[in-house]
Amino acid sequence: MNRRLAIVPVIAFLLILAAPLVAIAAGLPSAPPESLGFSPERLKRVDALMQRYVSEKKMAGMTIAIARDGKLAYLRSEGMADIAAKRPMRDDTIARYYSMTKPITAVAALMLVEEGKLRLDDELSTWLPEFKDVKVYAGQNADGGAKLEAPVKPIRIRDLFTHTSGFTYTSVADQTPVGAAYEKADIMRPDRTLDEFSKVIATLPLKVQPNTAYTYGVSTDILGRVVEVVSGEPFDAYLKTRIFDPLGMTDTSFTVPPDKLDRFAEIYEMAPGGGIQPAKGDDARIRFREGARFSSGGGGLVSTVGDYLRFCQMLLNGGALDGARILSPKTVALMTSPQLRDDQLAFLQTFMPGYNTGLGVAVLTDLGRSELPGSVGEYNWAGAASTVFFIDPKEKVIAILITQLFPGLHYPVREELKALTYQALVEARDVE
Amino acid sequence: MAARRFAAVLLAALLAPMPSFAGDLPQGDPAALGFSPERLARIDAAMWRYVDEGKLAGINIAVARDGKLVYDRSVGMADMARGLPMSSDTLVRIYSMTKPVTVVAAMMLVEEGKLRLTDPVARYLPEFAATGVYVDGGPDAPKTRPPKTPPKIYHLMTHTSGLSYPGRYDPTPVGQIYERKDFFSPTNSLAELSRKTATIPLTDEPGKYHYGASIDILGRVIEVVSGKPLDVFLRERLFEPLKMNDTMFRVPADRRGRLAELYTRGPDGKLAIVKEGAGLGLYEMDARLVSGGGGLVSTTADYLRFCQMMVNGGALDGVRILSPKTVQLMTQGQISPEHRGNLNERAPGIDMGLGFGVVEDVGATGRPGSPGEYGGGGAGSTQFFIDPREKIVAVLSTQLMPGSTYPLREDLRALIYQALVKPGE
Numbered sequence: 001m002n003r004r005l006a007i008v009p010v011i012a013f014l015l016i017l018a019a020p021l022v023a024i025a026a027g028l029p030s031a032p033p034e035s036l037g038f039s040p041e042r043l044k045r046v047d048a049l050m051q052r053y054v055s056e057k058k059m060a061g062m063t064i065a066i067a068r069d070g071k072l073a074y075l076r077s078e079g080m081a082d083i084a085a086k087r088p089m090r091d092d093t094i095a096r097y098y099s100m101t102k103p104i105t106a107v108a109a110l111m112l113v114e115e116g117k118l119r120l121d122d123e124l125s126t127w128l129p130e131f132k133d134v135k136v137y138a139g140q141n142a143d144g145g146a147k148l149e150a151p152v153k154p155i156r157i158r159d160l161f162t163h164t165s166g167f168t169y170t171s172v173a174d175q176t177p178v179g180a181a182y183e184k185a186d187i188m189r190p191d192r193t194l195d196e197f198s199k200v201i202a203t204l205p206l207k208v209q210p211n212t213a214y215t216y217g218v219s220t221d222i223l224g225r226v227v228e229v230v231s232g233e234p235f236d237a238y239l240k241t242r243i244f245d246p247l248g249m250t251d252t253s254f255t256v257p258p259d260k261l262d263r264f265a266e267i268y269e270m271a272p273g274g275g276i277q278p279a280k281g282d283d284a285r286i287r288f289r290e291g292a293r294f295s296s297g298g299g300g301l302v303s304t305v306g307d308y309l310r311f312c313q314m315l316l317n318g319g320a321l322d323g324a325r326i327l328s329p330k331t332v333a334l335m336t337s338p339q340l341r342d343d344q345l346a347f348l349q350t351f352m353p354g355y356n357t358g359l360g361v362a363v364l365t366d367l368g369r370s371e372l373p374g375s376v377g378e379y380n381w382a383g384a385a386s387t388v389f390f391i392d393p394k395e396k397v398i399a400i401l402i403t404q405l406f407p408g409l410h411y412p413v414r415e416e417l418k419a420l421t422y423q424a425l426v427e428a429r430d431v432e
Numbered sequence: 433m434a435a436r437r438f439a440a441v442l443l444a445a446l447l448a449p450m451p452s453f454a455g456d457l458p459q460g461d462p463a464a465l466g467f468s469p470e471r472l473a474r475i476d477a478a479m480w481r482y483v484d485e486g487k488l489a490g491i492n493i494a495v496a497r498d499g500k501l502v503y504d505r506s507v508g509m510a511d512m513a514r515g516l517p518m519s520s521d522t523l524v525r526i527y528s529m530t531k532p533v534t535v536v537a538a539m540m541l542v543e544e545g546k547l548r549l550t551d552p553v554a555r556y557l558p559e560f561a562a563t564g565v566y567v568d569g570g571p572d573a574p575k576t577r578p579p580k581t582p583p584k585i586y587h588l589m590t591h592t593s594g595l596s597y598p599g600r601y602d603p604t605p606v607g608q609i610y611e612r613k614d615f616f617s618p619t620n621s622l623a624e625l626s627r628k629t630a631t632i633p634l635t636d637e638p639g640k641y642h643y644g645a646s647i648d649i650l651g652r653v654i655e656v657v658s659g660k661p662l663d664v665f666l667r668e669r670l671f672e673p674l675k676m677n678d679t680m681f682r683v684p685a686d687r688r689g690r691l692a693e694l695y696t697r698g699p700d701g702k703l704a705i706v707k708e709g710a711g712l713g714l715y716e717m718d719a720r721l722v723s724g725g726g727g728l729v730s731t732t733a734d735y736l737r738f739c740q741m742m743v744n745g746g747a748l749d750g751v752r753i754l755s756p757k758t759v760q761l762m763t764q765g766q767i768s769p770e771h772r773g774n775l776n777e778r779a780p781g782i783d784m785g786l787g788f789g790v791v792e793d794v795g796a797t798g799r800p801g802s803p804g805e806y807g808g809g810g811a812g813s814t815q816f817f818i819d820p821r822e823k824i825v826a827v828l829s830t831q832l833m834p835g836s837t838y839p840l841r842e843d844l845r846a847l848i849y850q851a852l853v854k855p856g857e
């Protein structure tokens with residue numbers, strides 16, 4: 001055999017090896033950690049965290065990315081994306097980001113606010129008339145039926161961003177009769193369109209009076225429907241043309257295309273006898289496959305670490321990345337400003353003390369009460385499959401942790417990501 | 433052929449948002465001043481929506497940064513019947529946007545040492561020495577008690593004096609008394625208005641926010657302290673030095689042609705002309721009342737110059753009106769949360785400075801902006817704001833009663849801040 005020909009497969013093999021190395025920089029370019037103010041030695045503690053979760057069989061796999069000043073200081077994947085299929089967790093693994101969809105939906109709606117087409121003070125029913133006669137749950141009647149009241153204040157668009165609409169989630173998250181009513185209505189059915197979903201929600205009572213208290217729920221899904229109505233475009237198409245394409249988020253969508261299924265992670269849950277098992281239930285199985293119709297702005301996106309890094313970097317840059325302007329700096333500042341009074345925040349602060357809510361993200365207002373290192377003004381959110389991210393505008397740091405394990409709050413991954421990122425940050429700017 | 437070309441030109445003139453050059457502020461390059469020209473064009477689109485949907489007859493918005501004009505466009509008509517296009521030189525009734533002007537005038541007297549914020553109002557207007565706080569009895573037989581703290585000049589400037597407005601603004605018994613006494617009657621002099629107002633009980637103990645006649649009474653204080661009629665004082669001390677040549681209380685015949693028609697939303701949802709009320713008599717040459725709370729007619733161009741004086745720290749083009757420290761005092765939040773009454777229901781996140789609403793909590797306002805930004809609006813839907821951090825001033829002119837019909841201030845701020853791609857910090 002000709003020696004020159006024999007070298008061809010070798011080059012091809014090297015190219016295959018090199019390809020993922022190029023993809024590692026997917027999202028953002030990398031730089032030596034020490035040049036970005038991180039201790040390489042202390043970053044090894046992040047390796048140790050991931051290895052512990054995987055070796056103790058608490059999680060199948062995990063990816064953590066840490067960036068500063070627009071450059072990746074740390075990116076590593078450990079363990080498996082799919083144990084049965086023997087597919088390792090990789091930096092380009094596609095995963096269910098669930099509620100980490102919410103900040104993206106908030107940005108989508110704020111773009112319409114910037115165009116003057118939508119206002120935070122608009123009443124929801126002016127855009128979605130099905131909410132005109134929505135009622136508020138006020139306890140049980142003597143006959144066991146629900147007592148209903150009229151809302152004192154209307155639901156406004158701003159309430160959808162700050163979770164003060166009175167909407168809730170199904171009984172997994174809400175053990176009240178209203179949560180049970182959501183459960184009975186099977187609200188998250190993947191075969192419903194956003195329009196149909198909105199009309200179902202409008203038949204259910206609100207858990208509390210609008211604009212009184214933070215109640216985590218389907219507000220952001222309804223906001224996605226508002227984006228459809230105001231823009232006149234299907235929500236998925238709007239996100240693609242207005243956010244994902246301009247930002248180069250090529251792996252972010254509501255369903256995984258067939259040719260990318262080999263990169264799609266399995267979703268796990270706690271096994272009864274310890275360890276983990278593939279999660280049961282339609283939600284994780286059908287919802288993200290082609291054919292699903294529900295474009296859930298509250299929790300429907302799949303994405304990759306690289307894509308989500310680019311979304312975060314856009315926010316950290318004040319609304320633009322690589323020449324694509326999504327929001328103005330002042331709108332990002334508003335989105336990441338505390339929005340509610342302390343007396344409205346009891347529920348949020350049961351699991352995130354020291355935080356207020358911005359528009360689509362939680363914002364750190366009291367460092368001491370948060371019981372974690374960080375910066376006032378840091379903002380973040382998490383997903384039901386134990387994913388989490390945070391952005392620190394003072395230190396210009398972004399950190400993302402991706403895994404696929406139900407339920408989201410079982411392990412303290414948000415706290416661990418914050419603690420490990422900040423312990424490795426040895427050149428801080430916001431500290432005197 | 434010529435007729436067709438004329439028609440085409442006319443059509444183009446009607447369709448194109450009309451650029452004009454507000455005031456004597458120099459023209460600036462939007463991109464060099466941190467604005468995206470592409471995003472500024474969204475302001476055109478938003479103005480068109482208001483006009484195309486028949487919500488406003490016409491609208492003008494002008495924005496300046498660092499003392500240079502970055503945007504001045506108009507859409508639609510100042511007067512539809514007469515075919516008068518809207519522009520930054522259109523005369524509009526600015527109503528409560530008169531108030532900041534009156535407070536600036538009073539602060540000039542404070543700077544001269546002739547007036548103090550802590551002075552009781554009754555020192556200058558003795559008719560207020562006996563004014564009590566409403567207890568009960570209704571509008572027919574109101575019972576009062578003496579205030580624990582008599583109203584001071586400071587209370588007038590912050591709307592915490594206990595003075596109110598007629599019933600359509602304040603449905604309480606006190607508001608009804610204002611209504612019965614025909615508070616806004618153009619036939620009273622300012623001295624007569626002050627004496628009439630002093631016979632009406634205060635709504636609350638002084639110190640609590642209650643929007644009302646405070647700035648009109650402050651106007652009378654200016655007359656007594658300066659020895660000049662309020663309109664003369666404002667003209668000599670403010671409008672002439674600042675070259676606000678189109679700002680006045682009475683509109684003379686030779687300028688009536690530039691005065692916008694005043695519209696309201698009729699019962700059918702369409703624009704209707706306001707033919708009476710709304711203080712229309714105040715602009716007639718034979719009117720007697722000079723209302724420092726709401727009587728001025730001005731233009732976007734003029735009011736921008738007033739705003740520019742403020743954002744410059746009290747001076748414009750070498751003319752010093754106030755010292756920077758006085759401007760700073762005027763633009764600080766003044767009222768503790770427990771004394772704000774219904775202020776934050778109407779304006780969440782806003783505290784009161786002296787004559788201006790001041791943004792205290794950007795998040796709570798639900799709009800993009802800067803802490804410390806200040807501004808106000810008028811009953812004819814005119815709006816303005818001043819951002820001292822970003823060195824931005826913005827004025828919106830239109831003529832639609834009442835000012836709460838559409839969320840124009842929110843739109844103005846949302847549209848301008850979305851176009852600001854290089855903030856200063």
